[in-house]
Amino acid sequence: MPSGSGTFRARIFLLGALFLGCAFLLVYRLYEFQWLEREKYREQATRNYQRTIEVAAQRGSIFDTNGNPLAVTIQLDAVSITGKELKEPKRAEQTAVTLGALLGMPAVDVFKLIDPERDAPVTVKDQLPAAVADQIRDAIDDGALPGVTIEPRPVRQYPEGPLASAILGFLGKDRDGLAGLEWYFENELAGAPGLIETEVDTTDKEIILARRIVRPPHDGNDLILTIDRWVQRMLERELAEAVRANKAIGGVAMVMDPSTGAILGMTSYPTYTTADPMVFKEREEALHKAVPVTNQYEPGSVMKLVTMASALDLGLVTPNTIVNDSGVVTFQNGRGRPPTTIKNWDFRANGPISTTEVLIRSSNVGTYQVAQKLGPGELYKFFDLFGFGQKTGVELPGEVSGTVRTPDDPAWSVVDLATNAFGQGIAVTPLQMLNAIATIGNDGVMMRPTIVKEMDGPDGAHRKEPQPVRRVISVDAARTLREMMVAVYEQPALIPNRIPGVRVAGKTGTADSPTDLGYNTRSTVASIVALMPADKPKLAILIRLDAPEAMYGGTAAAPVLKRVGSELAAYYRISASTNGH
Amino acid sequence: MSSIAPGRPGSMSTRMLAAPRVRRPSRLLWVFLLLLGLAPPAYLLQTGGALTTGYEIQKLERERTVWLNRNQQLEVEIARAQSLAWVEHEAVQRLGMQRPPQTVVVRVDTPVPARSEARLLRRGGEPMPAVPIEDGPSWVDALDVIGTALGLGD
Numbered sequence: 001m002p003s004g005s006g007t008f009r010a011r012i013f014l015l016g017a018l019f020l021g022c023a024f025l026l027v028y029r030l031y032e033f034q035w036l037e038r039e040k041y042r043e044q045a046t047r048n049y050q051r052t053i054e055v056a057a058q059r060g061s062i063f064d065t066n067g068n069p070l071a072v073t074i075q076l077d078a079v080s081i082t083g084k085e086l087k088e089p090k091r092a093e094q095t096a097v098t099l100g101a102l103l104g105m106p107a108v109d110v111f112k113l114i115d116p117e118r119d120a121p122v123t124v125k126d127q128l129p130a131a132v133a134d135q136i137r138d139a140i141d142d143g144a145l146p147g148v149t150i151e152p153r154p155v156r157q158y159p160e161g162p163l164a165s166a167i168l169g170f171l172g173k174d175r176d177g178l179a180g181l182e183w184y185f186e187n188e189l190a191g192a193p194g195l196i197e198t199e200v201d202t203t204d205k206e207i208i209l210a211r212r213i214v215r216p217p218h219d220g221n222d223l224i225l226t227i228d229r230w231v232q233r234m235l236e237r238e239l240a241e242a243v244r245a246n247k248a249i250g251g252v253a254m255v256m257d258p259s260t261g262a263i264l265g266m267t268s269y270p271t272y273t274t275a276d277p278m279v280f281k282e283r284e285e286a287l288h289k290a291v292p293v294t295n296q297y298e299p300g301s302v303m304k305l306v307t308m309a310s311a312l313d314l315g316l317v318t319p320n321t322i323v324n325d326s327g328v329v330t331f332q333n334g335r336g337r338p339p340t341t342i343k344n345w346d347f348r349a350n351g352p353i354s355t356t357e358v359l360i361r362s363s364n365v366g367t368y369q370v371a372q373k374l375g376p377g378e379l380y381k382f383f384d385l386f387g388f389g390q391k392t393g394v395e396l397p398g399e400v401s402g403t404v405r406t407p408d409d410p411a412w413s414v415v416d417l418a419t420n421a422f423g424q425g426i427a428v429t430p431l432q433m434l435n436a437i438a439t440i441g442n443d444g445v446m447m448r449p450t451i452v453k454e455m456d457g458p459d460g461a462h463r464k465e466p467q468p469v470r471r472v473i474s475v476d477a478a479r480t481l482r483e484m485m486v487a488v489y490e491q492p493a494l495i496p497n498r499i500p501g502v503r504v505a506g507k508t509g510t511a512d513s514p515t516d517l518g519y520n521t522r523s524t525v526a527s528i529v530a531l532m533p534a535d536k537p538k539l540a541i542l543i544r545l546d547a548p549e550a551m552y553g554g555t556a557a558a559p560v561l562k563r564v565g566s567e568l569a570a571y572y573r574i575s576a577s578t579n580g581h
Numbered sequence: 582m583s584s585i586a587p588g589r590p591g592s593m594s595t596r597m598l599a600a601p602r603v604r605r606p607s608r609l610l611w612v613f614l615l616l617l618g619l620a621p622p623a624y625l626l627q628t629g630g631a632l633t634t635g636y637e638i639q640k641l642e643r644e645r646t647v648w649l650n651r652n653q654q655l656e657v658e659i660a661r662a663q664s665l666a667w668v669e670h671e672a673v674q675r676l677g678m679q680r681p682p683q684t685v686v687v688r689v690d691t692p693v694p695a696r697s698e699a700r701l702l703r704r705g706g707e708p709m710p711a712v713p714i715e716d717g718p719s720w721v722d723a724l725d726v727i728g729t730a731l732g733l734g735d
Contacts, residue, residue, distance in 0.1 A: 069660045075650040130651055137647075152650050159660035208635035233665045 049199045051206070052214075056154060057191030060220035062168060062181060064229040065264075065453055069159050071168050071182070071274075075152035077133035078126035079103070083115035085147035092116070098144055099124065102135050114147075127155055162273035164232050166290055167225075167266060167396070167451065170274050178280065179288045181223060181451070184397045188455060191220035221457030226450060231255055231265035234567050239543075242560040243269045246548035252292050252430045253560070255568065256540045258438035258531065260466035261447030263394070264539070266292050266431075293392070293399040296427035297544070300511030301345075301362045301553070302529050303423030306436055307371055308359060309481050310382035313444075313473035316373045317355045319484050323369040325350035325358070331415045340415045342368065345510065356484045359507065360491050364422045371421035376407045376414075379421065385472045386436040387446065388428050394449045403427040423511060424519075434542040437529040440485075441505075441537035444478040445471050486534045497558040499532065499565040501575050506530035506561065508553030523547045528557040532565055533574055541565065 033041060062071040079099070086092035092114045093107075100107035103125050113122050128136070128150075139145045156171050169180020176190070177183040194217030199210035239253040255265040268291035272284055280288065311317040327349025331340045344350070344364050350357070358366035371379055383389065389404035404426055405412050419425040431449055439446040448467040455462045473481075485505030490498070498504070509527040512519035527544040531537035541564060548556035569575065661667060672678040 068663075069657070072653075072657060072660075074653040074657055075646075076654070077650075130654060152646070157657050159657055160664045161666045163664075163666070206639075207632075208639045209631060229665060 051198050051200055053196040055194035055196055055217045057193050057217040058219040060189040060222045062223045064225055064227050068229050070164060072157050073154045074157055076155045077128040077150050078153045079124050079136055079150045080121035081113055081124055082121045082147045084119040086114050087116045095145055095147060099148060121149055158274050160229055162275045164227060165274040166271045184395055185223060189220040192218040219458050221455045223452055224454040226262035226453045228264050235265040236267045238560060238564050239267055239269050246545055246550055246556050248545040248548040250546040252544040254292055254430060254434050254542045256434050256438050258441035258537050258540045261449045263449055263451045268292055289398050290396040292430040293394060293396050296400055296402050296429050297525050298511040299423040299428050299433050300509035301423055302507050302509030302527055304359060304367045305507050306386050307367055307421045309440060309473050309477060311370045311374055312480055313477040317370055319356045319480060321355045322352050323366045324352050325363045325366040327365060329365055329368055342418050356487050359484050359488050367422045368418040371417055376417050380406045387432055392431055392435055392449045395452050402429055402432055430542055430544060434540055438540035439472050440478050440481055441531040441540050443475045444473040482534050494558055497562040499562055499569060502532050502569045503534045504530050504532045505534035508558060510552045524551045526553040526556040528553050528561045530561055538574060539568055
């Protein structure tokens with residue numbers, strides 16, 4: 001018995017020791033979990049039940065000057081499917097059939113998207129019509145569509161279709177602006193997303209009472225442009241028609257209010273369209289920019305206005321000052337190099353003519369005579385004052401400053417003085433040229449060109465006031481030049497292109513296209529600029545056609561101005577009564 | 582026959598009578614126990630109610646969002662229907678209108694009406710009247726006019 005009792009005790013002791021050991025281990029593990037690795041497990045636990053939801057900010061809209069929406073973001077429903085929730089093939093099949101019927105898609109196509117191993121939802125279809133979205137939502141609520149979720153996603157919409165695409169720009173897949181105003185004002189339009197912290201239960205469903213707003217979303221600002229949708233549409237239509245009719249390779253058309261610098265319409269051709277869902281195409285990359293500020297060209301005879309304005313401002317000429325147009329000017333280029341000859345565009349000598357006639361006949365030689373009176377110092381000073389060789393500061397991406405070679409440049413020669421005076425050998429952007437013409441229309445005061453009238457956001461509205469840049473020429477010089485421009489526009493050759501009921505100040509321009517081997521006289525840039533009504537201009541207009549069949553500004557661009565000007569006169573109610581007559 | 586001997590003080594029967602009685606719990610205790618018993622179900626009821634309300638709120642919020650989104654979609658549809666492209670399309674395709682070959686300018690000596698700001702889509706998706714409401718005479722003014730006509734005015 002004693003021995004049996006000893007064994008029993010030993011067993012009890014062993015069992016006790018085992019239990020004690022286990023208890024110790026358990027206590028140690030507890031200590032380990034609760035104390036030594038508490039941070040790690042706390043983090044894991046938090047991750048298990050806590051969720052952070054980013055609340056997207058509403059992207060600002062873009063409106064035209066009258067408040068018509070050009071680009072807006074709305075929420076459209078997208079339906080997704082989570083394969084992991086449909087592991088049973090029969091269930092997956094049934095879901096595919098039901099969803100396919102609702103979406104008008106073959107069930108096979110839906111079924112292909114169900115991957116039982118994938119726990120991330122796959123988008124089946126987005127931008128759903130409201131009625132379809134409602135049906136799917138009801139089916140989900142009834143439990144007929146397991147694994148299917150429907151959620152709204154922001155989509156940029158363009159109610160006016162492709163209107164002003166090159167100005168507005170477009171968004172990428174991540175909804176960031178990639179071109180135009182969408183890119184330039186990305187920070188202002190996008191806003192800042194908000195943040196919500198919440199908790200979920202074991203089935204990963206949100207416990208609604210645990211919601212906590214960490215940071216509310218800050219919506220983006222709306223942009224109200226100076227662009228008028230009617231003007232823009234008319235310009236786009238007329239330019240496209242003009243390019244086709246003239247068999248040109250492209251063109252630019254712009255309208256500005258000279259008193260404020262507000263751009264009322266601006267287009268180039270060819271262009272792209274935001275109405276296309278795949279708006280970005282690599283082969284069309286060159287089009288994804290605001291051509292009127294990113295491309296430079298030699299303006300040709302339109303530049304004679306700037307030369308004449310400078311001479312008028314300095315009192316070196318009057319509209320009746322006589323210059324001798326011999327039809328040709330020859331410059332010696334030094335030993336061994338052939339001389340450079342400058343001729344009039346029609347190869348004719350006009351003889352002694354007034355400065356007004358210099359503009360009417362678009363005399364290169366006559367303009368050179370005026371430039372000679374100015375001298376390089378004054379001419380380039382005025383080029384600078386008119387803003388050539390500088391960016392205008394308009395709110396569009398990729399603006400270039402143009403190319404002006406001054407006497408400080410070692411390659412400059414007196415030939416440049418002559419050619420620059422009539423718009424060759426100098427490159428400007430269409431906007432620079434229009435702004436210079438608008439300056440003449442605004443009695444000599446240059447305004448900063450602008451395309452944004454107002455920015456309206458959660459923090460209030462910020463209206464952009466017109467900004468005068470500087471006085472470039474005197475009031476008298478500007479008014480005198482406008483009268484000379486009226487004489488240009490009313491010359492007999494342009495009678496068919498007169499705008500009925502409106503007194504217009506204008507000037508045509510034709511520039512040979514520069515190539516690597518010199519100028520191509522068979523390919524021209526034909527343009528025309530105008531101020532209307534001439535006495536107190538409300539509108540400054542620029543029309544440019546690249547390589548038109550008719551070649552000259554007077555024959556290719558002037559008819560376009562007539563159509564555009566007539567439409568604008570009717571729209572803005574410009575008539576003889578507003579001419580001051 | 583038995584007889585019962587007169588009891589002495591401290592005898593058994595007296596002791597029995599004097600034995601400590603089982604004290605009935607006081608009413609306060611009953612109330613306390615009742616409250617204690619009711620606390621968990623009350624808590625559950627309250628939490629359940631709050632949760633139900635929370636989910637109800639969430640559902641309503643979701644519904645509100647759906648309607649707000651629908652409202653925005655309709656506003657875009659309206660804007661699209663008012664777009665120049667659509668107006669021209671309807672004019673040409675449905676009404677058979679044509680662009681005039683030439684614009685005729687007729688001078689009319691009437692003041693030019695100001696263009697109304699017709700901003701349809703505003704921030705927050707709240708609609709804005711496309712046509713500004715004009716401040717016409719109210720019914721009070723109309724009554725006043727009638728009153729004056731009938732000689733009821735002061």
